[in-house]
Amino acid sequence: MSLFRKSLASLGMGAARVDTVIQQDVLIPGDTLKVDVQVHGGKVAQQIDNIELALCCHYKEDVPTSRGDSQHRVETLTQTCVLAAWSLPYAFSIAPNDVRHFEASLALPFNTPITIGESKVWLDTRLDIALAVDPRDKDRLTVRPDPLLDGVFTALELAGLRIRQVECEAADGFALPFVQEFEFVPVSGPYHGRWRELEIVAYRDEESLKLWFEVDRHQHGLSGMLAGLLGRGELHRYCELPASLHPQQAGEQVLAFLDSYT
Template identity: 25%
Template sequence: MGIFTNAFIAMGIGSADVETILETKSVRQGEEINGRIYLQGGSKDLEFNGISLELYGKLSVEGDDDLQLVKISEIVISESFTLAEETEEYLNFSIALPRNVPITSEHLINHDRNKVYLETKLDLPFAVDPTDVDYLEIFPSHDIETIFTALIDKLGFRLSESETVIYKDEILQEFEFKPTSDSRYQEYLDEIECCFFHVDGGINMFIEIDRRARDTGSSILEMLDMDETHRIVFISNEHLDEGSSHIADLLDDYISKYSR
C-alpha cells in the first residue's frame, strides 16, 4: 500500500469502521464479557498489524481532584490480518474482567467519579487507528456483595464514599461506610473504611475503624489520629457461603471488639 493511500486512510478516506457489540455492559468483577467485533472494509484492502481490547478506568485517585486515566488490562484478539475492500467481518471474543477492577455501579457509588470502559483498537500502520469505546457498569463480585449486604442491610451502615488508590501499580478501591442514625454504632463510631482483595480461599478485608470522640480523653486521641484501628480480616469461602447474616455476625463481633 502506497504512502498516498495511507494518507487518505488517515483522513478517513477508504478507512475501516469498527463496532464492538457486547452481550451486556453490566458485569461483575471477575466475570466474563462476551461479544463480537464488527469490521466494515473501506474502498481499499487494509493491512492491520492486529486488533486488541483495552480496559481503561477514569478513576478518582485519593488526593487528586482530577480523574486519572489508568490502563487496567489488555488482550490481543487477532494478530496481523487483511480486511478486504467493502467486506464485513465478525470476530467473536470472550474476556474475563480482573477481580480487582473498580466497582462503578451507580446504585452503589458516585458513577461520575469512577468510570470503566472497553476500547477496541485496530492497529493500522501509518494512519489514525480506528477505535470503538464501550462504557461498562461494574458490579461487585458475589462475595463482596455479600459483605456489602451484611454491612448495609444487617448492621446499619451506609456506603458514603469510594475512592481509588494506585499503590505499587495496583488498583485499590477504598469504601467508606458510616453508621446510619438508627444504627447502634452511631454513638461510638464515626466510620469504617475498607478495601477488599480476592485471595485463594476467600476475601482479605482491610478495615480501618474510626472511633467517635465521647469524652476529653477520646477527643485528644482523635486529634492525634490515635482513634483509628487498622486490621486485616480474612473471610473464608466457607463463611461467605453461609450468607450475609452470618457475615454480619462475624463483622459485628469484630467491630464491637475494636471500636469501644
C-alpha cells in the same frame, strides 16, 4: 481518486472503524467478558494487523509538586490503569463497506473496580493499521460486587450504614497500583452516634477476600486516608474471609469483627 482516498484513510477519514458489542449487561469480577468485535470497512481496502483490547479504569494519586519555591505541595492527579490487555492475532484485509465479526471471551480480573460512585471501568478496542491512525472504540462496563463482598455490603446496610463515596486510590504493596476504597456513614442502627464514618478497602483473589477497615469516631473525618495508611503499613484492622464462605456468613463475621474493635 483511489490514491487520494487512501491518503484520507491514513488520516482516519473514510477509514475502517471498530465497534465492540458487550454481550453482558452486568459483570462481576472473575467473570468471563464475552464480546463481539465488529470491524466495518471504510472507503478503501485496508490491512488490519491486529485487534488490541484493554480493560481500563481511573485512580487518584497524590503527587508532590513544586512551583520553584521552598514550599512543597501535593496535587491530586487522575491516572489510568490498564487492568488487563488482550491481543487478538487476526491479520486480515477488509474491503470497502465490508463487515467482519470476531468473538472473544476475556477473563475479568478479580480486582476490577466496582462501578459505583466515581469508579468507572471501560473496554478500549483498537485496530492496528500500519501507517494510519488506529481506529478505536470505548465501551463502559457495569461491574457489581461478587457474592462474598455483596454479603458484606448487605450486612452493613442492614446495620444502618450507607455508602457515601467510592474511589480508587493509589496504594503500594498490591498487584495493581491502587485499591478501591468504600466510605460508609451510619444513618441508623447500632453504629449511629458512635461512628462518623467507616472506610473499607477490599482485595480479592481466588482463595479469599481481604478487608482493611478504619473507623472515625470523631468529627475530623477520614475521607481517603485508608489507602495511605495501607501504603505505610500503619493499618491493623484487617480480616480475611475464605472464598468458600457463604455471603451471609461473610457479613456476620465482618460485623462481629468490627464490634470487637469498637
